[in-house]
Amino acid sequence: MRPTLPRWSGTLAVKAAAFITVMCCALAALLGVLVHVQVTDQTVGQARDQALQRLEQATERYEAGDPLRRGAAMDPPELPRQLRDLAVAGERGTMVADREGRPTMWAAGPADGDRALAVAVDYSQQARTIAGLDRAILWSSGLAIGATLLVGAFAVTRVTRRLHTTARVARRISSGDLDARVNDPRTAPRTDPPTRVPARPQDEVAAVAAALDSMASSLQGKLLAEQRFTADVAHELRTPLTGLHAAAELLPPGRPTELVRDRVAALRTLTEDLLEISRLDTGRERLELDTEWLGPLAERAVRAAGNGTEVRVVRDVSVETDRRRLERVLGNLVANAHRHGRGPVVLTVDGPVVTVRDHGDGFPEYLVAHGPQRFRTEGGTRGHGLGLTIALGQAEVLGARLVFANAPDGGAVATLALAVE
Known part of the structure; x- marks a missing residue:
């Protein structure tokens, strides 16, 4: 060894x-x-x-x-x-x-x-x-x-301290804090007029910091543009969809009418999902906390989903959470298990940990490795839509941890770990 x-x-x-x-x-x-x-x-x-x-x-x-x-x-x-x-x-x-x-x-x-x-x-x-x-x-x-050695250690420590700062900012950016910046003073341009004190010349660490800040600014601009586009599209679609829904209700009964109403309902659901994602992307969602027993709350979420899901309460626990958001997370996980997996679908409550397990082909490898991605499909298979993306976003608002994995004997497993005081 x-x-x-x-x-x-x-x-x-x-x-x-x-x-x-x-x-x-x-x-x-x-x-x-x-x-x-x-x-x-x-x-x-x-x-x-x-x-x-x-x-x-x-x-x-x-x-x-x-x-x-x-x-x-x-x-x-x-x-x-x-x-x-x-x-x-x-x-x-x-x-x-x-x-x-x-x-x-x-x-x-x-x-x-x-x-x-x-x-x-x-x-x-x-x-x-x-x-x-x-x-x-x-x-x-x-x-x-x-x-x-003392002089060299002092000089190297100054460089490593700046590198640690740059790495810490990079981790904050990767975790979603796009406002994080290194702001290394050596990256500042030379001042004008020349009567003012010029900035110190750049070194390699400053070049890395400047590149990271530039990347973060570019990424933040693109994400903000994407969020605005998503929100604008969803808002613009609501008015014609409302009219289309009203018009579909006036159609005579029949199979074509059912198909039209079904598609209109799907479009309305997609529009509402896009609006919810746009609100989650802004990071301004506020919690309405209350004390809830996790077992009964999970049973209500399963009943609201309207699917034949088995609920197992191994150990019930009282949690302080936003009931509406938690039911939304559990409902999306159960709906995804029925839509993309195979039965039986089992929701298990074991203390502050809730798992949703199906017996289908499991999650795609990209989803297990990188999390849900909007509208992504792979190999011509059907994508996972926005349900898991919304579940992950709402879990982050709740301060919970949502992990996607595949069971050794087959099937997808979504694990939601709630924070307990």
């Missing part, structure tokens, strides 16, 4: 902080290595020159028969074996090694026979200098990384 990382580890701020830290560490390590190598080479070079110079002086004294000074000796026991072999072979060389627990720069050269003349120079001060330099590099690198 793959280990799961915490959610915060995937945020942009954490990723940016990790990237900044890695880059700073890499840069500090590179600069530290370069400085360490440069200073070490210089320090070792100076100590080597000093040791070779003393070896040259010791060689001159040895050849002149003068006694050797302190620090110079023939085949000293502390002389590293590699350096002694090099001197016996006729070459001069240097090497840093410990002598009595202290770092020492050795220089050795050939003497008579298979003996080596060696000089020891104390290397403790140079070693302390290099060690102090390394500590200074580590401390300065740590301070530089910390300061860079």
Whole structure:
């Protein structure tokens, strides 16, 4: 099983902080290595020159028969074996090694026979200098990384805060709040006249915010135009339909008259549905709350629908709701189940949750995934009209949650969950 990382580890701020830290560490390590190598080479070079110079002086004294000074000796026991072999072979060389627990720069050269003349120079001060330099590099690198991380985190946090604001506005727009806007100050145009302070130049986040605001404005304009068109069409249709209904009532009895009256009634129902949708789209519907027992209310809604629907009350509950709107939701769900599904149709009340189940082919996939869409048909099948759209809109006004799904053994299931105090 793959280990799961915490959610915060995937945020942009954490990723940016990790990237900044890695880059700073890499840069500090590179600069530290370069400085360490440069200073070490210089320090070792100076100590080597000093040791070779003393070896040259010791060689001159040895050849002149003068006694050797302190620090110079023939085949000293502390002389590293590699350096002694090099001197016996006729070459001069240097090497840093410990002598009595202290770092020492050795220089050795050939003497008579298979003996080596060696000089020891104390290397403790140079070693302390290099060690102090390394500590200074580590401390300065740590301070530089910390300061860079703080500054970078501050800068990234400002960007992520603006991104979170943009994402929050996008979620509000997707939930239906088309008045939501980011209003990033960087998206404002440059002011005119030039005596006023110009706006700050745009960056990528501001460009995204401006695009989101532009999209929301365009979408809001189109939806408002659609709502006005729907309302205007419905209002314009009411007058001729009223006259057509009155004229149909004057026709002589017969099959043609029944067909005309049936179609006129369907048109009147469609017009009323369009008017109801236009009112729901405005978002200005007001609730008339009252306390109702959910079981009897569901039974009244089923009787009003006039269909053979079985009502099962598993657990009744008292809810504070708008009776007329709730009956409208339940009536539309039951009517849709009979119109587009197959019997038996069962309405179940289980506390504040009401389900309407039929045993037909189930809801289309698009409806389960995205909710009801007005007049949509798919694959040449009959669409679901406006009933489910109205039910969903009225459920939102009630503060309830309406979910559409398909039962595993077949059939459509609409679940209405009411809010309970």
